[in-house]
Structures are given as C-alpha cells and as structure tokens.
Amino acid sequence: MALAKAWSVALLGVDGKVIEIEADIGGGSPRVTMVGLPDTGLKEAKDRVRSAVRNSGRTWPDERVILGLSPANLPKVGSGYDLGIAAAVLAATGSVPATKLLNTVLLGELALDGRVRPVRGVLPGLLAARNAGYRRAVVPAESLFEAALVDGLEVGGVARLSEFADWLKGEGELTHPEPGVVQEPPRVPDLADVVGQPEARWALEVAAAGGHHLLMTGPPGVGKTLLAKRLPGLLPRLTTEESLQVTAVHSIDGSLSRTEPLVTVPPFVAPHHSISVPALIGGGSGLAVPGAISRAHRGILFLDLTDWPPGCA
DSSP states (O other), rough: EEEEEEEEEEEEEEEEEEEEEEEEEEESSEEEEESSOOOOHHHHHHHHHHHHHHHOOOOSSEEEEEEEESSTTSOOOOSSTHHHHHHHHHHHHSSSSSSGGTTEEEEEOOEEEEEEEEOOOOOHHHHHHTTTTEEEEEEEEEGHHHHTTTTTTTEEEEEEHHHHHHTTTTTSSOOOOOOOOOOOOOOOOOOGGOOSSSHHHHHHHHHHHHHHOOOOOOOOTTHHHHHTTTTTGGGGOOOHHHHHHHHHHHHHOOOOSSSSOOOOOOEEEEOOOOOOOOHOBBBBBSSSSSHHHHHTTSSSSSOOOOSSOTTOO
C-alpha cells in the first residue's frame, strides 16, 4: 500500500481553510472512493482526475484508490481540489516525488485532456494559505494575475497537468507572474462635476464623513442618481487590507478585471429593481455566493426606489 498527501483550500464564504488531501492506493479491486463530505461536483472529480492523468501520459493505478479530505466534518464544495487530488495520487504511485508538495497549496480544476482550468476564489484561498503558514502555491496559469496580489507567498502557475508533473520531478519550471505595472489611479466622479444642489452636496459630505445612510427624495430627473454615483469620490481610498477584502469578494463573484484586479476605490453597486432576494443578499447551496450587498462591501449600495415596484421599500 502507498500513501501520499497534498494540500488545497476550502472556501467558507470569503474565508478559507487549508484542506489536507490524502491518497491511499492498494488493498482491493480497482475503484475510487472519496470521503470527507464532498459535494456532487467534487464527487465527479475522481472521473475528471483519472482522465486528466491518463491523457497527460501518466498511469492511473489499477488498484483501489481511497481519497480522504480532512477535516472530514467540513463540507467540501467545487472543483478547485482537482489539482491537489491528482498530485496526491501521482505521488502515491511513485510517478512523481512528493518533496515539492510539502508546504505547497494547490488550486485548479482539471479538464479531461489535462488542461488546468481557473477557479473562483483564488485570492481568498491564497490569503488563507498564507495565514496558515504555507509559503508556496500552484494555481492555474490564467489565475496568476489574481494570485500575484498576495504578498509573502511564492506563486507559480501551470496550464497543463503534464507541466505540473514535470515540475514535481525537477524537469520543468512553473510560470511566474509578470512584474506588475503601476497603473494610474482610476478617476472617480466627485462633486466637482455638480453645479448647484447645495443641500444635497452638504448631505453627501456628511454621509461620507460619518459613514451614515442617506435617503434622497424627489421626482425623477432632479439628480439623485447623479449625486449618488459621486459619493465614492468623497470616500477615502481603500487601505491595502480593505482592498484585499473587497477584491476577495469580487474574486468569489468572478468579476475581477485582469488588467486591474486589485480594487482600490470604494465600489458602487446599483441593482436593478427586478433583482431577486437571493441575488440581493447572496446565498446558495454549500458555498455562499455574494449578492449585491456583499459586492458593495466598504462602498456604496444604491437602491433607486423610483424604479422599484410598490411595496419593495
């Protein structure tokens, strides 16, 4: 019998917890058993990983494979464990050495042909890994722009499982993030664009200074939306820690910009009046998906009740 370990991250809202992935091979007829409260999408990982390993020129063990995800009482959701499962199985079979797996967190979904696909939540996952004391992470190459935001962590990217296996054997290199280009701070609309409206301007300044809620009333066309869109320009720029918090929410939401992934300006979110309750407050089965309220974290949530049906207020 052979046993090997790898590590990945489970997301709980916008927080992460490092997960230990164990692969035990031998002792029965060929089949794959996964334990540790996997959801339906994760249960299918055994078929994805097996096909990816075979199509990457490696041999899948012709014995019983038991995959354990620990802590066993923590629900595991999503496909981001695929790369870690493949690494544990390959190390258990002796196809690759397990040396580089130590102190390394692995994130990524595998396609049947061995491609490593991006997953949501890379930023909060790596922040959790860094806080847990891990010093290296391997992510999909397409997620490097997001992973590079985490300081104090050596980050590498892979596009295919075969490249990852070669790196474990010391026969290849990971892709590293390109040096970041300093971007000009984005221009945020502010009250310099507003003529008149002295009382409304004063109300916006008070709300921004004190962090207060603000109610603006008046008929359509008097400038309520125009004024609200300029409220983020009155707020201070986000600190580094605040920027990472906001960016982590957008990472799980899947709305990060590849050119400017770090959110440095307080967000402005204005949902349509037809938005559903789950879309407004968030929710979902297993992994909580952020709603409009969460996306407006440390920014502005603008509810234009002029367009909302009667009774919604």
